[in-house]
Amino acid sequence: EAGVVQSPRYKIIEKKQPVAFWCNPISGHNTLYWYRQNLGQGPELLIRYENEEAVDDSQLPKDRFSAERLKGVDSTLKIQPAELGDSAVYLCASSSNGGGTGELFFGEGSRLTVL
Amino acid sequence: EDQVTQSPEALRLQEGESSSLNCSYTVSGLRGLFWYRQDPGKGPEFLFTLYSAGEEKEKERLKATLTKKESFLHITAPKPEDSATYLCAVQDYGGSQGNLIFGKGTKLSVKP
Numbered sequence: 001e002a003g004v005v006q007s008p009r010y011k012i013i014e015k016k017q018p019v020a021f022w023c024n025p026i027s028g029h030n031t032l033y034w035y036r037q038n039l040g041q042g043p044e045l046l047i048r049y050e051n052e053e054a055v056d057d058s059q060l061p062k063d064r065f066s067a068e069r070l071k072g073v074d075s076t077l078k079i080q081p082a083e084l085g086d087s088a089v090y091l092c093a094s095s096s097n098g099g100g101t102g103e104l105f106f107g108e109g110s111r112l113t114v115l
Numbered sequence: 116e117d118q119v120t121q122s123p124e125a126l127r128l129q130e131g132e133s134s135s136l137n138c139s140y141t142v143s144g145l146r147g148l149f150w151y152r153q154d155p156g157k158g159p160e161f162l163f164t165l166y167s168a169g170e171e172k173e174k175e176r177l178k179a180t181l182t183k184k185e186s187f188l189h190i191t192a193p194k195p196e197d198s199a200t201y202l203c204a205v206q207d208y209g210g211s212q213g214n215l216i217f218g219k220g221t222k223l224s225v226k227p
Contacts, residue, residue: 042220093158102204102206103161104215108158
C-alpha cells in the first residue's frame with residue numbers, strides 16, 4: 001500500500017515569493033492534516049480536513065496561508081508571500097477514522113527554506 | 116491549555132543499556148496518549164496508543180506505560196537502529212478540537 005506522498009521534498013525561495021506544497025494521502029483516508037515542524041520542535045497542526053471540508057483551520061495564518069482539498073483526495077498548501085519565519089518542514093498526514101485512535105500516517109515532508 | 120513536556124531532550128546510550136523516556140502532560144480530559152518515532156528527514160511513524168492509567172503496550176524492545184500525569188517509554192537493551200527522535204502526543208476530549216498536541220521529542224542515540 002502506498003504511503004502519504006508529498007512534493008516537493010525540498011524548496012528554497014526568496015522571501016516574498018509564493019510556494020505551494022502538494023499531498024496525496026493514503027487511498028481511502030478521509031481525514032487529511034497539514035502540520036508544520038520547526039527545527040527541534042514537535043509538529044504543530046495548521047489545518048485538518050474531513051473529506052473536502054476544513055473542520056479546523058484555527059492555527060492557519062490566513063493572511064498568507066491557504067489550503068484546499070478538491071474532491072476530498074489530494075491537497076495543496078500555499079504560502080504567499082513567504083516570510084523568513086516560514087522556514088520549516090511541512091508535513092502532510094492522513095487517517096481513516098478522524099484520528100480517533102491517534103494513528104496518523106505522515107508523509108516525508110516538504111522542507112522549506114526562505115532566504 | 117493542553118501541554119506536553121518530554122524529557123530528557125537528548126539521551127545517549129550504549130548498546131544494551133536500558134533506559135526510559137518521559138512524557139508529562141496537562142489536559143482537561145485525556146482521550147488518548149500516543150508515541151511516535153521520527154527518523155531524520157522522515158515524517159513521524161506511529162508506535163502506540165494508550166487510553167487509560169495503568170495501560171501498557173509493547174513492541175519489540177519498546178514498552179509504553181501511562182499514569183494520570185505522565186507516560187514512559189521504556190527501551191530495553193537498545194540497538195543502534197533504535198536511534199531516532201521519539202515524540203509524545205496527547206488528544207484532549209475537551210480542548211484543541213480533538214487534535215493531537217505534540218511534545219518537542221527526545222532524541223535518542225544508541226552507540227554500538
